[in-house]
Amino acid sequence: MFDSILEQQKIDKAKEFKNAGVNPYPHFLKKEYSIQAFKEKFAYILNLTEKRDENQRVSLAGRIKFLRIAGKSIFANIEDQSGVLQIYFNKDTLGEEKYNLFKKNLEVGDIILAKGYAFVTKTGEFSLHISELDLATKAIVPFPEKYHGLTDIEQRYRKRYVDMIINSEVRKDFFIRSRVVSLIRHFFEDKGFLEVETPMMHPIAGGANAKPFKTFHNALGVERFLRIAPELYLKRLIVGGFEAIFEINRCFRNEGMDLTHNPEFTTIEFYWTFHNYKDLMDLTEELFAVLLEQLNLGKIIEFDDKKIDFSKPFERISYKDALKKYGNLSDELIENKEKILIKLKTDGFEVNEKLELGHLQAELFDCYVEDKLINPTFVVDFPVSISPLSRHSDKDESIAERFELFICGKEIANGFNELNNPIEQYQRFLKQIEAKKAGDEEACEMDEDFVNALGYAMPPTAGEGIGIDRLVMLLTNKKSIRDVILFPAMRPLKSELKEENQ
CATH class of the missing domain: 2.40.50.140 (Nucleic acid-binding proteins)
Structure with a gap:
């Protein structure tokens, strides 16, 4: 040394x-x-x-x-x-x-x-x-030989402290990130929401469809999971009597890394009783207006050489209409499992033939729609089968009262009317177990304590999660999530792997 x-x-x-x-x-x-x-x-x-x-x-x-x-x-x-x-x-x-x-x-x-x-x-x-x-x-x-900046992007992320010493612009980006988090916190506090904290280690991997990190609690002698999402604990608090709550904290998903995914990331989740998912979309539009104003960015910002117009109202389009409008897909194809499989395979996409219709429609959305949603767009009314915690529509039980906000081809937020029927929630969990047995590693686990909590009655509630890392990427015009996380996950160097194997 x-x-x-x-x-x-x-x-x-x-x-x-x-x-x-x-x-x-x-x-x-x-x-x-x-x-x-x-x-x-x-x-x-x-x-x-x-x-x-x-x-x-x-x-x-x-x-x-x-x-x-x-x-x-x-x-x-x-x-x-x-x-x-x-x-x-x-x-x-x-x-x-x-x-x-x-x-x-x-x-x-x-x-x-x-x-x-x-x-x-x-x-x-x-x-x-x-x-x-x-x-x-x-x-x-x-300092590195090239004083005006580390040229090796990997070194910049591995040695963020050197990156910030040399590149003052990097520090500015993280000042903006801190400012964004502060603005979000004050926004919800001003709306009467209470900030809370929930466990980071869960006995059951739940709250979202994702693969968890596993750990072991020596004192208790039990397996634990780093949380995928705080959702089920936050809704327990709604059952307990809180009416408007939020949490800003880390989530962990044991999945791949790319420009928009890091295994450890930051979100805000918030829950609002006696409001619905349409209220959440209005609230989200208002939040963006506040952020853009306070950061002096204007209503049109640039990201990845594209101009994004945040003028209200944001477009709202149903899931199936998005498949037709942006994916150029017909009703006949969208509703036919075999035709979807043929379409995906013909276009060179890998697909699991065991997936049921809702999941196959999600494959269509990912492959043909998502990257075309540039301006802020609320996609609403998702298939229930891919929304295990969402309330279904009274008009059509195959549709969930749910939305996702897409900006520049990326999901930024996910919200829905919460399912508060304990019997139906139990049945949904059972279907998730079947999906897991069929090979879906990201399917939710059964959480009987959560179902029991719903049995004590949870009022009509709408909830939403916003990815703060991706949000900061947008507001700072950064293409990689690593540019907005101080210490992003990195693959081990060969020298580090050798030391571990010795």
Whole structure:
């Protein structure tokens, strides 16, 4: 560890600081201003004749991003999370001994605390003229050779801390992500929703159709599953008497990784009694309007070279009408299992012939419709067979009162009128068990305690889940989910695999 020539050279410089009485890793240092606050406070010097104010001296801190020695003077750029600032110091202000120590051993990557006054250089650069300088932390690992960014995208994700040091735009994206989560939280709080927390480890893998991660609880001596979704616990709380609740937290699905899927992801799920799925669609439109306004994005944004129009109302189209309008599929084909199988196979798609009609219609949707839904589109009235927790329509029991919101070809939200009939829910779970036996690994498990909870009566309720990662992708124009997750899942390096196998 830290045994390269460059790292050893940096370690030697840290020792030189220590030998000279300067602790390379001190503590109890305090800065007075961020760089942005400093620039704002002293902006008035731009109007002064000498463009400086030596009477007010303040302390700033930052990481050195650029360093230039000019004889008896040193110019550098330091950066904190608010911005970049040029600093200047010389032999006269620091004293010869300290100046030479810093001149010899200070490097790009080091973090410093500097005290001085604001001034503008002859070239017009707003700067800090340093009168006191302290080393805050000595860096001993050099930056990548290409200073302006890691060129290996895999390295950027594996070493996010380096990525953020070098690419300030990356940090900005995660500031936006944090802002989005905060705005969502306040939006629901203002609507009277209560934020709650539910278990992350479940005795039964339920709440959505997905393959779970398994773990083992040693103290209890039982198998547990990282939660696929918080849905069944949140609905237990509705049974318990809460009327409007939400949870922002992680979910886990033991499935493939691609541009829009990470095995660990963040969602918000919310449940609203005495409201229906149409109310949820209205609420979702309102949420998007608030986000776009607060983030100053306007009603039309760009994503993946496409313009997305968020003007209300969003399109609402039934599942089968979407198959016809966007998939160019006929009623005759949509309703015929054999013709669907022939169509999918002819077009080169793999399909499980054991799937029943609703699941085959879902295959049609995935293959011929989804990527054509660019502007925000609510697809409504899903097949009941692929909606095991949704209430069916009173007019047609084969249809679930459910919607999914698609934007730029990706599912962003899923909501429905909740099934609150315990007997029917029990029968739905039994059908899911049959599907699992037939080879559907993502089918829901039986949850008798949840059915029992419904037996105590859950009021008419509508619930929805929104994928926050995909939402942030849209709002920051990022094509990969890894760009909006600080530490995304990564395949092990060959060296790591070798260590595990030894």
